[in-house]
Amino acid sequence: PRASAAARRRRARVVALAAAAAAVVLALGWAVLRGPLRRQPALDLSTYAVFPFRHAAGVRNAWLDGDGCARKLQDAMSRWSDVRVVDGMRVSDLWARKEPHTVPEALDAARSLSAGRLAWGEVFPAGDSLEIRAVAYEVTKPTQPTRQFVIRVGPSTASLDSGFMALADSILLGGNRDRDHAETATKSLRAWEQYDAGRSALDHFDLRGAEQRFRDAIAIDDAYPQPHLWLARTLSWGGDAKPTEWRSDAAHALALARVLTPRDSMHAVALLHxxxxxxxxxxxxxxxxxxxxxxxxxxxxxxxxxxxRDTIVVRDARSPSGYSFRGSYYTAVLAYRRALALVPSYHRAERGAAFQRLSRRVLFTEENITRRGAALLPDTTAFTAFPSFAADTLAFVPLPYRLNALPTPPATERDAVRWSADTYRQLMEDWVKAFPSSADAQGGYSAALETSSAVSGSSAPIGDALAAARRAVTLSATDSARARRTAAVVRLLLKMDSLPVARALIDSSLRRWPTPDPHQAGYLATMAVLTGRAHLGATLAARAAADSEHVPFVTLTGRRGVYPLPVTASALELRIYASLGGPRDSIRAAFMRTSRQIDTWIPPAGRADARQALFRNAMALAYDPFMGRAAPTVRAGPDQLFTMREALAKGDTAATRAASKALALSAARFLPGTMGTDRLYHHATVLLALGDTTAAVAQLDATLAALPRVRTILTEVPPQAGAVGRAMLLRAQLAWRTGDRPTAERWTRAAYVLWSDADPELRAPIDTLRLQLGLAS
Known part of the structure; x- marks a missing residue:
């Protein structure tokens, strides 16, 4: 009995488990069967269902009924290659089974056809014509506001075809059919949408966004002329693209000019020229x-x-040199000013960068800058010219270019610079008046006031420039922009002799952005150099290697060097250490590391050119005989500072004195502050090495006195920034040696404000001076 009872219990458990399993199977089967019944069909927003139009008040027309309206609209919409229209037979079948009478019913019907959009409407008699009213719906958003599109058609085939094509385009394009009829030049809705987005980006002066949208439109439909034309135009307006970069697009637009307006065709011709x-x-x-x-x-x-952009130089008997530039910068300035007067908002393009490139192209707001040109081929003569000014007109007289013998600037160069600076200031005033809340406008206005101060020698505009620069920082939308504009504030504070405030701002900036992006890092590296922090500066400079704005290397032929990132990063580290003259071990280590990177990353044929570009500036700033032995192919070329350093290391005092004299004569031609602070400081050290302490003191005094008029690159170029504290320190040391205690104290205090947290090896001479002067506490 016990066994039979146990057996019955086991059989009961088996039956129960089997029943449960069967229930699970049934449940799963029902779910599998039920899923497709409940699952909604996937909706495609590029697919339209076009339903037969209703007749108002039941009135029907003999030559076009509601079904005919649907067919005409379907055909017109099908012209677009990437628009799908639900097969008319499927719509007829749905209509036969259950015709929808309300909008919710119509949306459900469209959904059952997997259409993401619905076009439906009504037909109204209008005399001997018909008024067609259509409404487009997005099936997934039944409560979204809709827009009605209306056409009127007559009984002719031409009227019907043109009317329904216009209706289809209005529905698909959302009514945006006013951009040069560009929608008629492509059959791709996606291409048109990208083109229209590009034009909208231009409406907001977003040149980069517009460029990308036009490229996207071209990628979809390469035979669409409008994106080609507008891409070429956008690249020209950006100012940083070479004309050859838009040639293909201008040529494409011209080849397809049959669908461009006559005026657009003329613009395409001009862009191709x-x-x-x-x-x-x-x-x-x-x-x-x-x-x-x-x-x-x-x-x-x-x-x-x-x-x-016309660099061609032609023979001209009326010119003092017998040559003249074919293109007129003066005419260019007037034309650009007229364009900016018509569209002041162009200043906003690329946050002001496009205008800055434009102004740098034609406005010479600093001395010692030349215009380059070339003769027409096959003549290969190169030319250079300083700006001059006569009869209220900017002019350039080209002379054949010789690498080691630049022409002497004309007597009116300074007048030309003043005119350019004044023109620049006026343009910036117009911009900031039009857009007072624009960070770019405030920053541009500050730069213009600073330039005006440097050229005029008046310190009056500096206060206004500082106020505008601070407003620009406050209004900046990104950390990159804030870092760049903070560097301008630091520079203006230095010019106003507000060293403690400048130092505090540098320290707070370095703390605020401990892991900056490459663009920020370049400006922060220069701030670190200004405060004597070589190792931090080198780390930041290496990070900045990915940003082309902070890569300064140029070959003797004037080409900008572009090198693999590890090479560039190492060379920028070397530049930082050379800018501060130490630590010496760090200079040597960075030099050898860069040399190894060149050997690793650059093919043998390009290594000599790379060393020339990457080492020349460092060797001029911190020449060491081991550098000459390690890189014997590097030549000074026209660099007088490099020439002096090299000759001095070789004990050739005659060559050193000759180069020193040439540099002094060159510096004497320019306004104070125009010649780089680094050049003047290093020249003073050479004068000391030659035993001419009096000349060295005079040079340092002139260098420090010119700080209020120094060029804007002071806080953008590390060698310039590094020379400030070094010049202060050297002047204090020379004053101490000659018993000039007031001067020694003045420049020791100033140097300490900047370099109190400098790297120990760099700060040591200041600490010594402070002890000698009793300033240490």
Missing amino acids: LADGRMREACASYRSLLATDSLDFAAWFGLGDCNA
């Missing part, structure tokens, strides 16, 4: 455009470009 270097023909095209519309911003801008 620019790209091919036919500047004279480009100017003629832009003048023709302006003859029929004097308010054409693009034509005025183009007229400025064809003059500013």
Whole structure:
């Protein structure tokens, strides 16, 4: 009995488990069967369901009924290659089974057809014509506000075709059919959408965003001319692209000009002339455009470009040198100013960077800057010219370029610089008045006031420049912009002799951004150098290697060197240590590390050129005989400081004195502050090495006195920043040696403000002076 009872219990458990398993299987099967019944069909927002139109008040027309309206609209929408329309047979089937009568019913019907959008409407009689009213719905958003599109058509085939094409385009494009009829030039809705987004980006002066959208449109439909034209135009307006970079797009637009407006075709011709270097023909095209519309911003801008970008030098018997530039910078300035007067918001493009590039191209706001040119091929003569000024006109007289013998600046160069600085200030005033809440406008206005102060020698504008620079920092939207503009505030504080405030701002900036992006890092590296922190500066400079703005290396032929990131980063570290003259072990280590990186990353054929570009400046700043032995192919070229350092190391005092005299004569031609602070400081050290202490003292006094007028690169270029504290320290040391205690105390205190937390090896001489003067506490 016990066994039979146990057996019955086991059988009961088996039956129960089997029943449970069966229940699970049934449940799973029901779920599997039920899933497809409940799952909603996937909706495609690029698919339209077009339903037969209703007739108002039941009125029907003999030549076009509701089904005919749907068919005409379906055909018109199908012209777009990436728009899908639900098969009319499927719609007819749905209509036959259950015709929807309300909007919710119609949306459910469209959803059942997997359509993400619905077009439906009504037909109204209007005399001998019909008024067609259509509404587009997004199926997933039934409560979203809708827009009604209306056309009127007659019984002719042409009227019907054009009317329904217009209706389809209005529905698909959202009514945006006013950009040069560009929608008629492509069959791709996606291409049109990208093009229209590019034009919208330009409306907000977002050149980078517009460029990308136009490229996206071209990638979708390469035979679409408008994106090609506007991409070429956008690249020209940005100011940093070479004309050859937009040649292909200008050529494409011109090849497809049959669907461009006549005026756009003329613009395409002018842009192609620019790209091919036919500047004279480009100017003629832009003048023709302006003859029929004097308010054409693009034509005025183009007229400025064809003059500013024309580097050709031609023979000219009327010129003092027998040569003249074919393009006129003066005309370019006037044309650009006219364009900016028509569209002041252009200043906002790329946060002001586009305008800055534009102004640097034609406005010479500092001395010792030349315009370069070349003869027409096959003549390969290169030319250079300083700006001059006569009869209220900016001019350039080109002379053949010789590497080791730059021409002497004309007597009116300073007048030309003043005119350019004044023009720049006026443009910035217009900008800041139009956009007082723009960080870029405030920053540009500050820079213009600073330039005006440097050129005029008046310190009056500096206070206003500082106030504008601080407003620019406050209004900045990104940390990169804040770091860049903070560097400008630091520089202005130095010019106002507010060293403690400048130092405090540097310290807070370095604490605020401990892991900066490459753009920030370049400015922070210079701040670190200004305060004598070589190791921190080197770390930041290496981080900045990924940002081309902070990569300064140029070959003797004037080419900008572009090298692998490890090479660039190591060379920038070397530059920081050389800018501060130490620590000596760090200079040597960085030099050898850069040399190894060159050997690792650069093919043998390019290594000599790379060493020339990467080592020349460091060897001029911190020459050591081991550098000459390690890199014997590096030559000084026209660099007088390098020449002096090398000759001095070799004991050739005659060559040192000759180069020293040449540098002194060169510096004497310019306004105070124009010659780099680093050049003047290092020249003073050479004078000391030659035993001319009096000349060295005079040089240092002039260097420090010129700080209020120093160039804007002071807080952008590490060698400039490094020379400030070193000049103060050396002047204090010389004053101590000659018993001039007031001067020694003055510059020791100033140097200590900047370098109180400098690297120990660099700070040691200041600590010694403070002990000698009894300033240590």
